[in-house]
Amino acid sequence: MGLQEFWFILIAVLFVGYFVLEGFDFGVGMLFPVLGRTDTRRRVMLNTIGPVWDGNEVWLITAGGALFAAFPDWYATLFSGFYLPLLLILVALILRICAIEWRGKIDDPTWRSRCDIGIMIGSWVPAVLWGVAFANIVRGVAIDENKKVVSGFFDLLNPYALLGGATTAIVFALHGAVFLALKTSGEVREDAVKLAARLSIPTVVVAGAFVLWTQLSFGKGWTWILVAVAAAALLGVVALTAVAREGWAFVLTTVAVIATVALLFGSLYPNLMPSTIDEAYNLTIYNASSSPYTLKVMTWAAVFMTPVVIGYQAWTYWVFRQRISTKQIPPSIGLPLKTR
Amino acid sequence: MDALDVSRWQFGITTVYHFILVPLTIGLAPLIAIMQTMWVITKKDHWYRLTKFFGKFFLINFALGVATGIVQEFQFGMNWSEYSRFVGDVFGAPLALEGLVAFFLESTFLGLWIFGWGRLPKLVHLATIWLVAIGVNASAFFIIAANSFMQHPVGARYNAERGRAELTSIWELLTNNTALAAFPHVVAGALLTAGTFVAGIGGWSMVRSMRRAKEATDLAVAAEHESTARTMFRPVTILALWVMVASGVGLAITGDIQAKLMFEQQPMKMASAESLCHTETGADFSILTVGTQNNCENITQLISIPGLTSFLANGDPNSTLQGVTELQAQYEEQFGPGNYKPNLFVTYWTFRAMIGWAAGSAVLAVVGLWMTRGGRVPDKKWFGWLSLLAIPTPFLGNSAGWVFTEMGRQPWVVHPNPTGVDQIRLTVDQGVSDHPTSLVVFSLIVFTLLYAALGVVWFMLIRRYAIAGPSDHDKHPPGDEEEPEEPGEPKQLSFAY
Numbered sequence: 001m002g003l004q005e006f007w008f009i010l011i012a013v014l015f016v017g018y019f020v021l022e023g024f025d026f027g028v029g030m031l032f033p034v035l036g037r038t039d040t041r042r043r044v045m046l047n048t049i050g051p052v053w054d055g056n057e058v059w060l061i062t063a064g065g066a067l068f069a070a071f072p073d074w075y076a077t078l079f080s081g082f083y084l085p086l087l088l089i090l091v092a093l094i095l096r097i098c099a100i101e102w103r104g105k106i107d108d109p110t111w112r113s114r115c116d117i118g119i120m121i122g123s124w125v126p127a128v129l130w131g132v133a134f135a136n137i138v139r140g141v142a143i144d145e146n147k148k149v150v151s152g153f154f155d156l157l158n159p160y161a162l163l164g165g166a167t168t169a170i171v172f173a174l175h176g177a178v179f180l181a182l183k184t185s186g187e188v189r190e191d192a193v194k195l196a197a198r199l200s201i202p203t204v205v206v207a208g209a210f211v212l213w214t215q216l217s218f219g220k221g222w223t224w225i226l227v228a229v230a231a232a233a234l235l236g237v238v239a240l241t242a243v244a245r246e247g248w249a250f251v252l253t254t255v256a257v258i259a260t261v262a263l264l265f266g267s268l269y270p271n272l273m274p275s276t277i278d279e280a281y282n283l284t285i286y287n288a289s290s291s292p293y294t295l296k297v298m299t300w301a302a303v304f305m306t307p308v309v310i311g312y313q314a315w316t317y318w319v320f321r322q323r324i325s326t327k328q329i330p331p332s333i334g335l336p337l338k339t340r
Numbered sequence: 341m342d343a344l345d346v347s348r349w350q351f352g353i354t355t356v357y358h359f360i361l362v363p364l365t366i367g368l369a370p371l372i373a374i375m376q377t378m379w380v381i382t383k384k385d386h387w388y389r390l391t392k393f394f395g396k397f398f399l400i401n402f403a404l405g406v407a408t409g410i411v412q413e414f415q416f417g418m419n420w421s422e423y424s425r426f427v428g429d430v431f432g433a434p435l436a437l438e439g440l441v442a443f444f445l446e447s448t449f450l451g452l453w454i455f456g457w458g459r460l461p462k463l464v465h466l467a468t469i470w471l472v473a474i475g476v477n478a479s480a481f482f483i484i485a486a487n488s489f490m491q492h493p494v495g496a497r498y499n500a501e502r503g504r505a506e507l508t509s510i511w512e513l514l515t516n517n518t519a520l521a522a523f524p525h526v527v528a529g530a531l532l533t534a535g536t537f538v539a540g541i542g543g544w545s546m547v548r549s550m551r552r553a554k555e556a557t558d559l560a561v562a563a564e565h566e567s568t569a570r571t572m573f574r575p576v577t578i579l580a581l582w583v584m585v586a587s588g589v590g591l592a593i594t595g596d597i598q599a600k601l602m603f604e605q606q607p608m609k610m611a612s613a614e615s616l617c618h619t620e621t622g623a624d625f626s627i628l629t630v631g632t633q634n635n636c637e638n639i640t641q642l643i644s645i646p647g648l649t650s651f652l653a654n655g656d657p658n659s660t661l662q663g664v665t666e667l668q669a670q671y672e673e674q675f676g677p678g679n680y681k682p683n684l685f686v687t688y689w690t691f692r693a694m695i696g697w698a699a700g701s702a703v704l705a706v707v708g709l710w711m712t713r714g715g716r717v718p719d720k721k722w723f724g725w726l727s728l729l730a731i732p733t734p735f736l737g738n739s740a741g742w743v744f745t746e747m748g749r750q751p752w753v754v755h756p757n758p759t760g761v762d763q764i765r766l767t768v769d770q771g772v773s774d775h776p777t778s779l780v781v782f783s784l785i786v787f788t789l790l791y792a793a794l795g796v797v798w799f800m801l802i803r804r805y806a807i808a809g810p811s812d813h814d815k816h817p818p819g820d821e822e823e824p825e826e827p828g829e830p831k832q833l834s835f836a837y
Contacts, residue, residue, distance in 0.1 A: 316448055
């Protein structure tokens, strides 16, 4: 295996990490209006991801940096070509970060509900748009001979990509519901279990359609395995959520996310972004990569650092492994909205 | 205005905004780590209260710093795609390393620090904030190494076939003398910022507590206020004042080293910073000029110090320095026709503003150390106000310094290295993405409005928490009362969003 193949896989791994970990973060935020009927319940939900969401988000930043370092032309074409969707994602992420961190700083219902809106926008928008973006990457966009995307914003909203957006949204919502069932106890858990069971069936339909469409239009022989894994995992989730086995259900939603992202990257390989104008303009891992030296240096860094990062992140999850219930939420220590 | 100008404005606005928040994070993390260490060592509750008190500012600030930082990671590709193609092979490496080594560290361990009170053993919990402090400083190192490549490209060759710069030595890239000078300068600036922030809030709170003690009719209340001023705010203010002194000295030394490098590597930047329009021997240091903005022919020197610029450049007051006009002629011959002059007005005044704003901190440091000498606790109202007024000055100085550094390298986005590879250079118009102007105007408006709104909230929160003072909730550390060992009865979380 060459270094270009290795980096293609490593970037896939970084995005898998991002979607698995931020997937339930987004899901938690998306489900605020459904499961968070009272302020205390919303705080329970928020605090299941409290210590980890920031570290989870760094998977995206590092994936962006790795894209820049390993495939600069992909980085340049993708981010200048998907300008508006990326702008929307960035705005949503900015709102979400500030809303999560500042929500408890002021003890006032108006303040909190504004922050909750920020958290919901910040969870829904990326959950949909990442699916749209990745579906378009796999499908290909109009790339000209200068490696520039020449198609407009509305070309990105084709049926396949919209189905991709629906898929990431519903899968993340389910992933989040199962995560909440796993991380809470009491009333929040009961409702999360019920919601996960109800969400699992439409998820099988939507995600199943997207996965099948991807496989039939862009897949390879071996990627049928991933289709089968994703399908089996999602069916397993249906069964497990019906009997409230959220631990195993979470393992399976994770497997489903991994299999789906792997299917997208597997269908793409060895392209990075196919061109719908002419195959000769495709960005591939060979014509868009960095020099062998850069790839070698970055490989050393990744081989040493990735296990360390996974190690301490896993430890964080272990430290905060306890379930949270409404009884454990302390009274707000925020300041009042107005100075006396 | 075309897409190039709008893209430059957008990058400038978003970066300056980001760097209002970043120095406070970089400087405050080690200061809070020191406060917490003092608590662990001395076991005095007021160090715990201070850690929690300044920790709140740190978190309020960190959130917006992260939020604005994410934009930076993607903006290169969005607006500067041709630049990204040209330098990605080199520039991407420190960016990826920053994510892998620093961002993961700081974000993960900050989560552990915020939520780990009373849940992690004391020493492990102390280690988490130190790791955050290391992480934020490591990230500064990597991004400055990346920026220094743009100012002084090293460790790369030019690949003519691909038309791009390619990394040849990561070691040379990370030990770029420009980076080794810029990094301590930035860290010293960050420590000055955080030191002034802590001393400012500490000094103001100290005066307020003393005045409350005077005004109180109840003797017990008066004693408590005075004890707060004396045992809590005074030591932390003095700590911060000494951090300011040390970082101020550090700034001057590293600034001087940087200036010497700049005369060598980017003579045009320094010539325009000094309004040195023509080559001179024994060049004076200009303190005040008047004249038509950005026009060499119309500048009149009013006040200047003889020979100082030459001395700063080479350690010799009689050395010869090249002027803007001669450098322009030289560059035209070297790189073809074009305007190679930065905006003289901006470079001249930002350089002076950078140094001038540091005076705000210097005044507070000197006055503060005098006012607190020998066990004194000041209660003068003017000292409280001086403390508050000093807080914004290092922020302004940091911004001015970066505007000078970045606008001084115009028109280059990758400045040619006089002793490096000739073809590794790029002007900003060659680096920008090919977008319609309207698209970039749209994103510029979105970012500017969003950042402005969040900036207002950020300021409001910082102000409210400063006025509120240390919370009564944090009077005693968690773990003082008996707690059930895990896993036992579920207890309330010591911290929850």
